[in-house]
Structures are given as structure tokens and as C-alpha cells.
Amino acid sequence: MGVFLMVIFVGFVFGLILNHFLPLLFLKNKKLGALPRGSFGYLPLLGETLAFLNPHPSTNIGSFLQEHCSRYGKVFKSHLFFSPTIVSCDQELNYFILQNEDKLFECSYPKPIHGVLGKISMLVVVGDTHKRLRNVALSLVSTTKSKHEFLTYIEKTTLQILDSWKDKKQVIFCQEARKFTFNVIVKQVLGLTPEEPQTVRILEDFLTFMRGLISFPLYIPGTPYANAVKARIRISSSVKQIIKERRRNNIIYNNNYNICENKNINPQKKESDFLEILLGVDTLSEDEKVSFVLDALLGGYETTSILMAMVVHFLAKSPTAFEQLKVEHASIRSKKNKDESLNWEDYKMMAFTQNVINEALRYGNIVKFVHRKALKDIKFKDYLIPAGWKVLPILSTVHLDPSIHSSPLEFHPWRWETQMQDQTSKKFTPFGGGSRCCPGSELARVEVAFFLHHLVQNFRWTVEGDDQPIAYPYVEFEKGLVLNVDHFAL
Numbered sequence: 253m254g255v256f257l258m259v260i261f262v263g264f265v266f267g268l269i270l271n272h273f274l275p276l277l278f279l280k281n282k283k284l285g286a287l288p289r290g291s292f293g294y295l296p297l298l299g300e301t302l303a304f305l306n307p308h309p310s311t312n313i314g315s316f317l318q319e320h321c322s323r324y325g326k327v328f329k330s331h332l333f334f335s336p337t338i339v340s341c342d343q344e345l346n347y348f349i350l351q352n353e354d355k356l357f358e359c360s361y362p363k364p365i366h367g368v369l370g371k372i373s374m375l376v377v378v379g380d381t382h383k384r385l386r387n388v389a390l391s392l393v394s395t396t397k398s399k400h401e402f403l404t405y406i407e408k409t410t411l412q413i414l415d416s417w418k419d420k421k422q423v424i425f426c427q428e429a430r431k432f433t434f435n436v437i438v439k440q441v442l443g444l445t446p447e448e449p450q451t452v453r454i455l456e457d458f459l460t461f462m463r464g465l466i467s468f469p470l471y472i473p474g475t476p477y478a479n480a481v482k483a484r485i486r487i488s489s490s491v492k493q494i495i496k497e498r499r500r501n502n503i504i505y506n507n508n509y510n511i512c513e514n515k516n517i518n519p520q521k522k523e524s525d526f527l528e529i530l531l532g533v534d535t536l537s538e539d540e541k542v543s544f545v546l547d548a549l550l551g552g553y554e555t556t557s558i559l560m561a562m563v564v565h566f567l568a569k570s571p572t573a574f575e576q577l578k579v580e581h582a583s584i585r586s587k588k589n590k591d592e593s594l595n596w597e598d599y600k601m602m603a604f605t606q607n608v609i610n611e612a613l614r615y616g617n618i619v620k621f622v623h624r625k626a627l628k629d630i631k632f633k634d635y636l637i638p639a640g641w642k643v644l645p646i647l648s649t650v651h652l653d654p655s656i657h658s659s660p661l662e663f664h665p666w667r668w669e670t671q672m673q674d675q676t677s678k679k680f681t682p683f684g685g686g687s688r689c690c691p692g693s694e695l696a697r698v699e700v701a702f703f704l705h706h707l708v709q710n711f712r713w714t715v716e717g718d719d720q721p722i723a724y725p726y727v728e729f730e731k732g733l734v735l736n737v738d739h740f741a742l
Contacts, residue, residue, distance in 0.1 A: 290329035299331025341649035350685030360625035364469030389691035429557035437552030562616035607668040613682035617648035
């Protein structure tokens with residue numbers, strides 16, 4: 253019996269090793285070119301994944317990429333996320349990959365991510381489904397970003413957050429930023445305010461969902477991953493209930509509207525949030541609408557709050573940038589009446605603010621890399637990218653490349669006075685690129701800009717300790733970015 257078990261164990265180990273190196277033995281199109289140099293590592297299935305994911309400051313590329321680029325060049329092969337992989341730290345290849353979505357490459361996130369986000373999340377679907385969801389997202393953003401109600405609510409939420417700081421000497425900024433972004437996005441997407449019981453329940457489930465999204469994907473009851481999957485189901489149920497109530501209210505509204513119209517009475521104003529517009533979209537199924545709402549909550553919550561934290565962190569280290577930012581916003585405020593709200597025209601005047609945001613995105617690297625898969629054998633320069641292999645364009649390496657950006661390891665917003673800010677630029681892809689470029693990026697910029705408008709005119713701050721953004725590869729401040737704040741009246 254012992255010998256039999258030993259044979260099975262040896263066979264299992266041999267099978268893992270064979271599976272690990274098998275892709276190197278059966279390349280069909282060697283005539284297209286040679287594989288890039290590199291290493292698969294020695295761990296079956298995992299390969300070099302653990303070393304690749306080793307945490308490091310997001311303002312540098314980390315030891316793994318540094319060593320591999322030095323040894324193999326900017327394009328190399330590896331074995332990551334249970335798959336043979338081509339890793340690209342090359343500007344031209346990254347651009348080629350991002351611009352050929354659904355032609356030569358497709359989105360290919362690890363299966364456990366699908367389990368948390370859902371199979372019809374815009375972040376993981378491909379082809380026509382992704383196009384339909386993305387078109388709806390772009391339409392919603394374009395009709396929302398300059399709306400008076402949206403801009404006013406951002407400013408109102410900003411003032412509420414900052415007002416709570418006035419008697420404090422310290423704040424944990426990441427907590428404050430997440431509070432701000434959640435309150436904004438849950439209002440914009442679902443029409444809910446922070447005080448409503450539904451908002452509290454959704455936030456509790458959403459925090460559980462977020463913890464599981466970045467956890468080890470082990471589906472055992474009680475683990476963060478399993479809890480996240482269950483939390484997503486509960487959030488979906490909450491959203492479905494909100495949709496049901498909204499449809500019922502719309503029927504009542506329409507009946508009342510007809511009555512008011514007959515009696516020449518001005519009817520009550522209808523909701524104008526994402527959900528209201530989404531309900532009128534015929535191209536999406538009910539489940540796709542629910543999933544879309546979850547994607548909007550996720551994108552509007554985590555990414556925007558980390559961007560806010562990075563901007564505040566870098567400004568604390570750059571008093572010159574802080575002073576110029578303060579002058580810009582004081583100039584905008586001087587042209588307005590007391591307590592007059594900011595508008596879209598004010599936003600378009602925030603030129604240096606955009607430079608600061610761009611530089612925080614470049615230097616801080618919220619998105620280190622994206623997951624893609626080759627749909628066919630592809631030749632790029634002298635390299636072969638085999639069909640079915642994972643392809644990882646590393647966005648941060650281009651942002652921090654000294655041959656592309658001068659003094660890349662310095663926070664220098666003034667570089668954007670002369671550099672192109674085009675989102676499709678080869679050397680600046682903070683929100684991805686091509687057809688999968690983040691559709692909500694402009695909304696994030698508006699929220700950060702409006703928050704900064706009031707922050708720099710009311711507070712100075714320093715960072716407590718040596719906290720910095722760390723790439724896990726998701727970006728987080730280890731200590732939550734504790735700020736020593738000093739309030740001054742205008």
C-alpha cells in the first residue's frame with residue numbers, strides 16, 4: 253500500500269513538473285521567431301508568481317522586474333498565475349497589446365477574480381458583451397460628469413468631510429478618502445445618502461467584498477474570499493430590491509405626473525442617477541444591470557480613494573507644488589460669490605490641478621499591470637508570443653522609465669506643461685488603454701479636483717512617519733496615511 257501511494261505521489265509530482273515545462277516543448281510556430289529569454293522558475297503551477305507579487309513601493313518597479321529586465325531585457329518569458337507568460341516592460345509592445353484587444357489579445361484575469369466579481373462583470377467579460385457594457389458606461393459618464401447635481405453633491409460631501417477635521421490634529425486619510433468616495437458613488441449610482449439603512453448595509457457588505465477581492469482565493473467557509481463571494485450575492489440582492497422599488501416608484505411618479513399635468517401643477521422632480529438611466533437601457537439584461545452597478549461602485553470607491561491619497565501624500569513632500577495649487581484654486585474662488593458652488597467651467601480652469609493628478613498617476617501607479625491572453629501566435633519584432641499564453645503589459649515600468657520620462661523617480665507636476673496628456677499616449681497609460689481604458693476616469697479626476705479645491709485652501713498637512721504607497725500589486729498605504737493637519741480660516 254505504501255509503495256502504491258509513493259508511486260501515485262511521484263506520478264503526481266512528475267505530472268506537475270511536466271505540465272509546468274510542457275508549453276516550451278510544443279511551440280507550433282517557431283518559424284515566427286524565438287521566445288523571449290526568461291525563466292519559468294522552479295515551482296510547478298506557481299512558477300515565479302510569489303516573487304512577482306512581492307510587495308514594493310509603487311513608486312519603483314520592484315526587485316523582480318528590475319532583476320529580470322537587467323538579465324533578459326524589457327520583454328521576457330515567465331510562469332505567472334498558473335500560466336506560461338510573456339511579460340512586457342516595453343512601451344511599444346504594451347501599446348501594441350492594448351490597442352489590439354479582441355483582435356490579437358483578450359482580457360484574461362485569473363478565474364478566482366471571476367468568482368468574486370461575477371461572470372458578467374465588465375472587468376472580466378470579453379467581446380460583444382464587454383462592448384455593450386462599456387458603451388453604456390461611456391454614455392452614463394458623458395451625461396453625468398458635468399451635471400450640476402453631480403458636481404454639487406461632490407462639493408457638499410467634500411465640505412462635510414473637511415468640516416469634521418476642524419477640531420482634529422490628525423486624520424487617517426485613507427479612511428476619510430474612502431468615506432468620501434463611497435458617499436459620492438453610492439449617491440450617484442443608487443441615489444442613496446449615507447444616513448439611509450440600505451447604505452449602511454451595502455457598505456458593510458462592500459467592505460467584506462473588498463477584503464476578499466485582494467485575499468488568497470481559497471473558497472472555504474469563513475475565509476475572506478468565501479465571505480466576499482457571499483457579500484457580493486447580498487449586494488446583488490440589495491441592488492435588485494432597489495431596482496424593484498425604483499420601478500414601482502416610477503409607475504407612481506408617472507401616474508402622478510399625468511394628474512399634475514392635467515391640473516397644471518409642477519410635478520416632483522424624478523431621480524437622475526445612474527440607476528434611473530440604466531433602467532431605460534434595453535440592451536442590457538437584468539443581471540447585467542445589477543453587475544454594472546457593482547462595477548460602478550467598485551471603480552468609484554477604491555481607485556478614486558487611492559488616487560486621492562497619492563495626491564495628498566505627494567503634495568506633502570512638495571511644498572512648491574502645494575503653493576502653486578493653492579494659488580490656482582484661490583484664483584478660481586476669487587471669481588465666485590461667497591458659498592457659490594463650483595461648476596464645470598471652474599473644473600476646466602484647473603490646469604495645474606490636472607498636472608498634479610497626472611503626475612500622481614504616473615509616479616504612484618495605481619494600476620501596475622493588466623491581464624491579457626494571446627488569441628493566436630503573434631510575432632512582435634523578433635519575438636514569438638504563443639497562442640494561449642498569458643501576456644502581462646507592465647504599465648508602471650513605462651511610467652518610471654528614465655529613457656521615456658526625465659527624472660522619473662521624482663514627483664514633478666510641471667513636466668505635464670509640455671508633455672501630451674492624451675489618454676491614448678504610449679508613455680502614459682494610468683487607466684489602461686485601448687477599448688478597455690477605464691470609462692470612469694474623468695469622474696475620478698473631477699472628484700479629486702473638487703476635493704483639492706477646498707483642501708488646499710483650508711488645510712496644511714504633513715505625513716506622520718514614513719508611510720508610502722505599496723504595490724501588493726494592488727496599491728495600499730501600510731499605515732492608512734496618517735496626516736498631521738493644520739486648519740486655517742480663509
